[in-house]
Amino acid sequence: MQSPSAGSGRSLREIKTDAVAASIAATALVLFEEKGFDRVTVDEIASASGISRRSFFRYFATKEDVVVSGHAAFGEKIIERVKARPADEDVWVSLRRGYDVLVENVDRNPEGAARTMRVINGTASLRAHTLEKHSAWAVGLAPEIARRLGDADGRRLEADALVHASFACLDVALAHFDPGGDASLGTTLDAAFGALRPERTR
Amino acid sequence: MQSPSAGSGRSLREIKTDAVAASIAATALVLFEEKGFDRVTVDEIASASGISRRSFFRYFATKEDVVVSGHAAFGEKIIERVKARPADEDVWVSLRRGYDVLVENVDRNPEGAARTMRVINGTASLRAHTLEKHSAWAVGLAPEIARRLGDADGRRLEADALVHASFACLDVALAHFDPGGDASLGTTLDAAFGALRPERTR
DNA sequence: ACACGAATGGCACTCAGTGCCATATTCGGC
DNA sequence: GCCGAATATGGCACTGAGTGCCATTCGTGT
Known part of the structure; x- marks a missing residue:
């Protein structure tokens, strides 16, 4: 065939x-x-x-x-999204937009996402695994952010801090997000990013 | 006796x-x-x-x-330090000062800390375990930060975001820190916190 | 019908972690 | 110094995750 x-x-x-x-x-x-x-x-x-x-x-x-394996592909997708953002955009905004991949996925299947989140949040080893995976994604994402910041040597740590902090916002938003409630994950994520908005990210 | x-x-x-x-x-x-x-x-x-x-x-x-067990007590110590900071201090500064407990510990025994960090960074499950522990500490630390922000309902997510982001800075600093080099962990941590400094944290 | 490769199942193995019990060590009071 | 009680230790057998190996079965193309 x-x-x-x-x-x-x-x-x-x-x-x-x-x-x-x-x-x-x-x-x-x-x-x-x-x-x-x-x-x-x-x-x-x-x-x-x-x-x-x-x-x-x-x-x-x-x-x-x-x-967890269902989430494996998201790392690459987030990086793609961020790369597709305009080069002169505030990097904090670019990062936020990268996570729209996840927001769309959750909005597409709220019950399934809620079920998975309940299991993960109820199990320490799964929480740990998820955090480590996010950290690994952050390592892949950092070079792109460093590039946008100008890539001077002193900016590597800055880029790492921004990327890891943005994943911290994601994790916080996922923890606060109520799948049954009226607020979308996107709104919660906006709030977390807004709470942290760094002084200068260009 | x-x-x-x-x-x-x-x-x-x-x-x-x-x-x-x-x-x-x-x-x-x-x-x-x-x-x-x-x-x-x-x-x-x-x-x-x-x-x-x-x-x-x-x-x-x-x-x-x-x-990992040697680090178990640090969670409580960090919270104590933050609680001991002046009530009107910028919370981002208070969080940074809380981590001085860890900085002092590393400075006191650089070779031992370096050895431990090498083992942890070389093992995925240990990295995951460490991140999860930091996340647990963050949960314990968040109420204090929320209190300092005024504790209005809308501030809970803000407090969580700040605390988790500060731990992200810690993790980044630990990853960048070169135990043999001339920069102290405190300096690296300052750089990470400085890179992220949120707009308004009072 | 036949051959080939992939999927499957079964088995035995290593290693982490736990419960149970028997023994040794230490500490208290006398 | 002696003895009973708590505590520390070791041995053993068990569960459960994960892996390597081999025999069998299934799907596909000829």
Whole structure:
């Protein structure tokens, strides 16, 4: 078979694999919400998903990845968004706009996002994992911000501070955000960024 | 025996226990630097320390705690320092001064701090653990900052953003800090805080 | 029908962490 | 100095995450 239907870049196998992974993740998330992340064993998830324990670890490298792996791609997307902002824009604004990727995603599927956030916020190791991932994204994002600041040597630390602080705002906004309430995540994020607005970011 | 020598609050047993724990930690840290954190098993640490595996877990709840537990008390100390600052001081300055506890500790024992930082920065799970701990400290510190901002409801998110951002500055400063170099951690921290200085923090 | 590669399942293994119990060590009072 | 009680230690067996290896099965193209 070649090009199933006007070939999207992915083969049939990949599509099926992704679908299975999504199904496992959905099953697991329900269990995590019921019993708590670390009172659910991989064996339970596997049998509830109709696969073997060994196969589970072929879809997800770790139990944490079931919850977190869906967010892996966002790092790159945020960087792309920031790079696409006008070169003379205030970097604090550019950073804020980068996170619109996440805001859109949450707005698109509020219940799912809320469920995931509940599980993450209720589990120390998942919170830690998330923070570390954000920190890693920050490292990737910092060079772009340094470039916009002029890239003088003294600006590297400044760029790092701005980027990490912006992720701190994101984490605060995610913690304050009430998925059932009337305020969008975007509004909460605006408030966090506004609270911190640095004196000179150009 | 009562009051060994003008009794400090701790019994002989406690003193010995702390000494043993410190000895285990020192031994373990050397191994971690040689082979990398996750290529050292608890069995190795235990036998290198002359204790049983089971006893190791009586001194440290987890393998990570060998590296991290020494920092546990700093959260409270930072909060104390901030509370001791003048009530009308700019909160951004108060936060910066709170971290002097850590600066003093690093300055007091630069080689040990450097060794610990190398191990932490070289291990993802330890980085994650550290960030989560900082985040937990931030939660404890936020009410004090909110109080200083006036404690109006709208200020809670502002306080959270400021506190988390200040920890972001700390993490950035720790990452940039060169223990062998001429700049003190305090100077690096000043630079990070200066880079971010928010517009209005009173 | 057949062959080939990928997906799956089963098994045994390492390692972190825990509960339980038996033993040794230390501390208190006498 | 002696003894009972608390405490520290070690050994053992267990759970659960994660991995390597191998046999089997499934999907696909010829």
